[in-house]
Amino acid sequence: MNCRSEVLEVSVEGRQVDEAMLALLHTILLHRSTGKFHYKKEGTYSIGTVGTQDVDCDFIDFTFVRVSSDELDRVIRKAVAEFKDALGNSGSDGVGQISVEFYQKKKSRWPFSDECIPWEVWSIKVNVVNLANEQERQICREKVGEKLGEKVINIVEVINRHEYLPKMPTQSEVDNVFDTSLKDVQPYLYKITFQITDSLGTSVSTTMRRLIKDTLAL
Amino acid sequence: MDSDLSPQDKKDLDKFIKFFALKTVQVIVQARLGEKITTCSSSSPTGSDWFNLAIKDIPEVTHEAKKALAGQLPGIGRSMCVEISLKTSEGDSMELETWCLEMNEKCDKDIKVSYTVYNRLSLLLKSLLAITRVTPAYKLSRKQGHDYVILYRIYFGDVQLTGLGEDSSRLSAGFQTVRVGIVGTPIGTITLSCAYRINLALMSSRQFERTGPIMGIIIDHFVERPFTNMAHMHPCSYRTPGEDEGGTYAGIEDSQEVCTTSFSTSPPSQLYSSRLSYQTPALGTVDLCHPTTCTAAVHPHQMVVPGKEGGVPQVPAQPNHGTAAEHGRIPSCPTGQSHQPAPPTSCGSEVKTMCPSDAPETTFTRKVGAFVNKATTQVTTNSLDLPFAAFAPRVYDLEENDPMVHPPPSPAPSSPLQGSLHSNSSSHSGGQPHDDFVMVDFKPAFSKDDLLPMDLGTFYREFQNPPQLASLSIDVSAQSMAEDLDSLPEKLAVYEKNIDEFDAFVDTLQ
Numbered sequence: 001m002n003c004r005s006e007v008l009e010v011s012v013e014g015r016q017v018d019e020a021m022l023a024l025l026h027t028i029l030l031h032r033s034t035g036k037f038h039y040k041k042e043g044t045y046s047i048g049t050v051g052t053q054d055v056d057c058d059f060i061d062f063t064f065v066r067v068s069s070d071e072l073d074r075v076i077r078k079a080v081a082e083f084k085d086a087l088g089n090s091g092s093d094g095v096g097q098i099s100v101e102f103y104q105k106k107k108s109r110w111p112f113s114d115e116c117i118p119w120e121v122w123s124i125k126v127n128v129v130n131l132a133n134e135q136e137r138q139i140c141r142e143k144v145g146e147k148l149g150e151k152v153i154n155i156v157e158v159i160n161r162h163e164y165l166p167k168m169p170t171q172s173e174v175d176n177v178f179d180t181s182l183k184d185v186q187p188y189l190y191k192i193t194f195q196i197t198d199s200l201g202t203s204v205s206t207t208m209r210r211l212i213k214d215t216l217a218l
Numbered sequence: 219m220d221s222d223l224s225p226q227d228k229k230d231l232d233k234f235i236k237f238f239a240l241k242t243v244q245v246i247v248q249a250r251l252g253e254k255i256t257t258c259s260s261s262s263p264t265g266s267d268w269f270n271l272a273i274k275d276i277p278e279v280t281h282e283a284k285k286a287l288a289g290q291l292p293g294i295g296r297s298m299c300v301e302i303s304l305k306t307s308e309g310d311s312m313e314l315e316t317w318c319l320e321m322n323e324k325c326d327k328d329i330k331v332s333y334t335v336y337n338r339l340s341l342l343l344k345s346l347l348a349i350t351r352v353t354p355a356y357k358l359s360r361k362q363g364h365d366y367v368i369l370y371r372i373y374f375g376d377v378q379l380t381g382l383g384e385d386s387s388r389l390s391a392g393f394q395t396v397r398v399g400i401v402g403t404p405i406g407t408i409t410l411s412c413a414y415r416i417n418l419a420l421m422s423s424r425q426f427e428r429t430g431p432i433m434g435i436i437i438d439h440f441v442e443r444p445f446t447n448m449a450h451m452h453p454c455s456y457r458t459p460g461e462d463e464g465g466t467y468a469g470i471e472d473s474q475e476v477c478t479t480s481f482s483t484s485p486p487s488q489l490y491s492s493r494l495s496y497q498t499p500a501l502g503t504v505d506l507c508h509p510t511t512c513t514a515a516v517h518p519h520q521m522v523v524p525g526k527e528g529g530v531p532q533v534p535a536q537p538n539h540g541t542a543a544e545h546g547r548i549p550s551c552p553t554g555q556s557h558q559p560a561p562p563t564s565c566g567s568e569v570k571t572m573c574p575s576d577a578p579e580t581t582f583t584r585k586v587g588a589f590v591n592k593a594t595t596q597v598t599t600n601s602l603d604l605p606f607a608a609f610a611p612r613v614y615d616l617e618e619n620d621p622m623v624h625p626p627p628s629p630a631p632s633s634p635l636q637g638s639l640h641s642n643s644s645s646h647s648g649g650q651p652h653d654d655f656v657m658v659d660f661k662p663a664f665s666k667d668d669l670l671p672m673d674l675g676t677f678y679r680e681f682q683n684p685p686q687l688a689s690l691s692i693d694v695s696a697q698s699m700a701e702d703l704d705s706l707p708e709k710l711a712v713y714e715k716n717i718d719e720f721d722a723f724v725d726t727l728q
Contacts, residue, residue, distance in 0.1 A: 027348050049263060052255070052347055063254070069259055156348055160342065
């Protein structure tokens with residue numbers, strides 16, 4: 001099975017990075033989260049209810065929908081904040097990419113640790129621009145809002161192709177497919193990573209560290 | 219084709235399609251109410267949330283949808299459409315978008331109904347939630363209120379997109395289509411898409427042409443009116459049918475005792491009519507066509523937002539005036555679902571049965587706007603040559619005929635309305651609905667296109683109602699002569715002290 005990979009690109013102003021990333025990540029996670037599973041007798045389960053809420057952006061003319069789960073929101077916000085800090089530290093011409101990868105765990109025998117097999121990866125490439133005056137910023141608010149709208153349509157289009165999704169697991173396997181740590185919703189297992197490219201186009205240590213960590217984990 | 223489907227699967231599939239259609243309508247209409255929507259996640263399944271999504275059911279919307287469906291299901295050649303349009307305070311209306319739930323003949327025989335189709339329909343609803351915030355009508359709907367309102371209409375049958383183009387010859391250039399998603403089923407593929415108008419500037423320029431310059435015609439700039447941004451002020455909360463006082467809905471003539479399950483897009487004070495205009499069909503209310511004969515299938519319904527208080531809540535026009543109403547006991551749909559990873563067996567049994575189709579229907583009254591009296595003839599702009607004649611001064615009409623001065627017998631809920639007609643200096647907020655119509659896309663002279671938030675047009679709107687000058691208030695004028703005289707010596711003393719300054723000033727003038 002090949003991992004499905006989608007790339008979205010946006011150009012935003014510095015102060016719009018947070019909201020743009022939140023909008024796209026939450027849109028993706030909205031589609032990749034279900035209600036909590038409640039297993040009954042062997043082989044049957046019922047699913048909890050997922051609520052949604054509208055979020056208005058302050059720096060972009062855009063409203064997005066996210067899952068009503070404060071815990072999930074906190075996790076995403078933390079990841080986005082780290083990404084933004086890294087982008088900020090890299091210099092004003094920074095280009096970066098934040099990715100959310102959905103994976104399944106495959107149990108391996110001791111001494112090997114579980115394998116994480118990604119089945120879908122969304123990468124959002126961000127290009128931070130600097131604007132000179134308020135008028136440009138106002139135009140940027142609207143333009144970025146429209147762009148994000150297009151990206152949401154792209155996301156929806158990909159998701160509605162109904163390509164591979166992990167099979168619904170039995171109770172013993174549920175933690176290999178879903179993140180059951182949240183109390184109100186249950187997203188598919190995911191991890192958020194990012195990498196920053198400086199203006200010269202070379203990746204910095206974040207990626208290297210990740211590669212090394214993954215290698216050691218094997 | 220259907221013979222491949224077991225009876226239980228067929229029954230389940232029909233149920234899924236029916237409730238999917240109802241939920242689709244709810245999502246679309248709620249997204250155009252003008253407010254942010256929030257629902258809560260619940261880890262325990264309640265058994266009443268279809269597709270495992272917390273989507274509230276606004277009873278009147280469900281009622282409208284069921285009426286449009288009339289017991290049928292969306293199917294091949296039978297599409298369910300929700301049309302969203304905008305209606306200005308002037309009475310102009312424009313279609314903004316049409317959402318279509320269709321089915322084509324491409325079948326997916328192998329797909330599992332109770333599991334895969336259900337989950338994919340759930341995913342499609344989530345996509346719909348996301349996409350409804352992205353089309354241009356969303357931003358318009360968030361700003362509705364004073365200048366315009368958003369209306370919806372549900373119809374079943376053939377998709378009609380002609381209203382979205384500028385004119386029939388440019389049909390293809392007038393709108394764009396976005397596909398929300400598709401779900402294959404054994405009896406056909408369900409498709410959900412939206413065709414939305416792309417040229418929204420059309421309306422404002424058209425209106426501008428029609429009405430001409432406004433600077434010389436709107437005379438009463440300083441009539442107080444409440445804030446413009448009503449859209450964000452009220453949470454999307456509404457009372458359940460059980461809380462209504464008195465379950466019957468009055469007939470259309472009535473008024474303001476509105477069914478509590480009907481909601482206003484704008485708070486009462488926004489339904490104003492200019493003091494100088496006599497035509498006042500307030501926004502989207504009365505004259506939405508032919509009051510007594512409109513049918514749900516033909517005429518748009520006022521969008522409503524639950525819970526807004528006071529004044530003139532607006533009610534979607536319903537032809538069922540006169541019938542006794544019972545508030546929608548239409549349950550939002552039940553069934554406890556129990557999914558099974560292993561194939562067979564149907565979904566869990568229904569927890570509640572649906573309200574039988576012959577249950578007493580809810581009647582919705584048409585909400586009557588302030589000063590509106592459908593029965594009387596009203597001065598229309600057509601009868602006068604002046605553009606924007608509605609705002610023309612009283613020369614054109616006599617006070618005796620002024621429906622605003624002598625309001626019709628139909629209920630006028632807010633008594634301050636009458637008082638406000640004759641007071642020109644009141645400056646109270648909230649209680650007094652106002653007399654001003656503000657045009658959509660007000661373009662003040664000499665301002666360029668507004669790119670900045672604080673452009674001239676916005677400045678006009680925001681500062682149109684400054685508080686009264688203290689020196690003009692009655693209190694000051696009531697100051698007695700005696701007090702004036704008493705303060706004179708002090709004033710003279712001050713002036714004498716500063717006499718040098720005054721002399722220098724006079725020198726500069728010479």
